[in-house]
């Protein structure tokens with residue numbers, strides 16, 4: 001069967017279906033997403049895990065990234081979280097992940113760091129929830145990351161890439177690999193999206209298109 005490639009709207013609809021109808025808690029999906037990312041960080045030799053910087057945005061993409069930081073820390077892999085945006089405006093799951101990370105004592109910074117002390121960057125700024133051009137402090141962070149020339153793993157969609165068209169909305173992360181959740185995304189198959197994404201790995205984290213479930 002041909003690979004199913006989906007839009008942002010479908011990604012949200014399938015997430016909602018999996019959470020509300022299949023009953024898989026959102027945080028469980030997030031944990032699976034984070035585990036898939038850690039697996040690729042360890043498998044892909046481009047990623048040097050001497051000191052990983054997870055750059056987290058305010059939504060669930062950021063939540064995935066914060067969970068990645070926790071899993072790395074539990075594996076004794078040095079990791080720091082760079083939190084972008086206002087802490088008071090995090091999604092519920094991102095806020096929960098941040099509280100847990102804080103409780104584990106994972107370093108969380110909010111100021112722009114010097115990047116030469118890091119060896120790999122995880123882009124968890126925006127995923128399929130990107131709705132407008134990346135500007136302001138988010139745009140500055142993307143510029144700073146791209147200028148560092150470090151290996152980057154993007155979670156779900158590289159920040160700044162339109163999930164549906166692959167167009168760059170303002171500025172986009174240039175990743176070595178993108179681990180995208182459950183289904184490939186249309187935007188990652190177009191020229192600009194492909195270039196920003198690097199190698200695309202589809203991780204099956206249990207999110208389902210209801211049309212593909214035969215026993216339901």
Ligand SMILES: NC(=O)C1=CN([C@@H]2O[C@H](COP(=O)(O)OP(=O)(O)OC[C@H]3O[C@@H](n4cnc5c(N)ncnc54)[C@H](O)[C@@H]3O)[C@@H](O)[C@H]2O)[C@@H](O)CC1
Pocket residue numbers: 015025026027029030033057058059060061062064091093125126127128129130131132133134135138155156157181
């Ligand atoms: N539990 C879940 O629902 C799951 C979520 N997942 C992850 O969650 C992501 C989707 O999460 P969200 O829907 O929260 O979306 P995002 O985390 O992509 O971003 C949404 C947030 O960013 C803001 N935003 C959008 N564009 C902006 C811009 N240009 N400048 C400033 N703020 C901007 C929105 O207002 C919203 O607060 C996926 O890409 C995936 O990584 C996956 O882990 C699967 C499970």
Ligand SMILES: [K+]
Pocket residue numbers: 061123124125126127154155156157158159
């Ligand atoms: K991302």
